[in-house]
Amino acid sequence: MASAGASFGAINGSDKGKFPSNCGDAHKPCGRVEVKPSWIHPEFGEVTPERFIPIAEETGIIHELSMQILRQACVTAAGWPDDLTLSIDVLESQLKDKELKDRILGVLRETDFPIERLEIEITEITLVRNLEAAQHILGALRSAGARIALDNFGTGYSSLYHLRNFKMDKVKIDSSFIRGMLSKDEEAGVVRGLVGLAQGLGITIAAEGVRNADQQTSLLLSGCEQGQGQLYSSTLSANDALKLLRTNSSRYQLA
Secondary structure, eight states, X not given: OEEOOOOOOOTTSOEEEEBOEEOOOTTSOOOEEEOEXXXXXXXXXXXXXXXXXXXHHHHTTHHHXXXXXXXXXXHHHTTSOTTOEEXXXXXXXXXXXXXXXXXXXXXXXXXXXXXXXXXXXXXXXXHHHTHHHHXXXXXXXXXXXXXXXXXXXXXXXXXXXXXXXXXXXXXXXXXXXXXXTTTOHHHHHHHHHHHHHHHHTTOEEEESOOOXXXXXXXXXXXXXXXXXXXXXXXXXOHHHHHHHHHHXXXXXXXX
16 A cells, blocks of 8 residues: 655645555555645644535535646646556535536546546445435446545445445445454454455455554455555655655555
């Protein structure tokens, strides 16, 4: 698992995006980076997404902000290896935007970023609450070539119906299950069950929040194909992420 990071201005030029810890195939170098926005305030310093994203959603600027972040992330990642996937989140509030699909496609055309290198993440609870909108918007993006990933898998009460009827490429097991899998038989059983379910449906399975080698080994033995977490790297700037991607090709990774 590798991490990648990028710094880029957002709407007012003072926002910054980073790439948190991610990874590629268990036997290949890191093949995916995830965008994490942050806001650098001139007086208060770094403001976390947990603080400013809800405000952006409440005020309605989330649509403009998210496209600005995507635009600058695409520009940053365009010069990276061609097989590197860029992952972005789509929030519940964004699914209310009927133009979301066209906005995303427009940014990709503007930046000349291949849609095949884009992965869109949606949380499980967001999918359950907005199944029709998700099918319409994300389904169309998937048909155009983007990959769709279900985040926080195991926490949103999605059913087999949701997994079968909403076409996706990957599910990511929530970190809460990974934390307890080595000490609690119940948590380990949940992880094995989620891995088996995804494999049965032909969906790539990933684990979030991998912190140590013992967790990595257990996940590999369970059949988990990908993962991300502090074991592999912290959140990095764009330059540091590119250095890591270049030097990490010989390192054994979970995902």
